[in-house]
Amino acid sequence: NDPEDLWAKHAETGQLVMMLQEEIQFKEYFRCYVLGTDNVHIMxxxxxxxxxxxxxxxxxxxxxAILDTVKKYCIRLCKALGYDFNTVEFAVRDGIPYAIDFCNxxxxxxxxSVGQTNFDWIVENAANMAIEKAQAYKKGKMNLTWGTFVKDQITGKKTPFK
Structure with a gap:
């Protein structure tokens, strides 16, 4: 509500990590499953x-156009984070999607809670991703990936989000 309220809430967190973000008064809101960084299911x-x-x-x-932007942003966020399995939430104000929650x-x-249709999608697609990952496994090799955000920090490369 105001700076004093912010600092009071901050003081309550102790050692917990907080993310400060603007409250978005939204018209639409989406929660998206993202698998393998590029398979997106928008709900x-x-x-x-x-x-x-x-x-x-x-x-x-x-x-x-909003759904296309949401999908594009989901892919960019998950590639940057290196997440193979994630949910990303967007609040849409004035036609602009704002990432609200993206580390899940x-x-x-x-x-x-997610309903039959969403449950069916995540089970089928997670199983397919697990099979693909198992088939791509290379014995004796590093089979993990790092997101572009981490890689870019190591190399010093500056990559814009847009």
Missing amino acids: QYEPRNPHHLRYVIDGPEVDP PAPDADIN
Whole structure:
């Protein structure tokens, strides 16, 4: 609400890490599963609803340009972070998606909260990704990847997000 409130909340966190971000008064909100950094499943989401009603079924139609931007941003974030399994959340204000939450490498996939359709997508696609990773495994080699953010810090390369 104001600087004093910010510092009071900060003081309550002790040693916990916080991320300060602007509150986005949004028109649309999306939660996206991202697998293998580029397989994206966009779900309409309403974070103000009770937990079991947050995933929107048959929500209002969304501008395809917004969905394209959300998908593009999901891929860029997950490639930068090096996450093979993640959820990314976006609040959309005035047609602009703002990344709200993007560090969830162990996201909720409970059928009771995400719903049957989203559950089916994540199970099928996670299984396919696991098979692909197993088939690509090279014995005696480093089979892990680092995101571009970490690699760029090591090499000193400056990569713009856009």
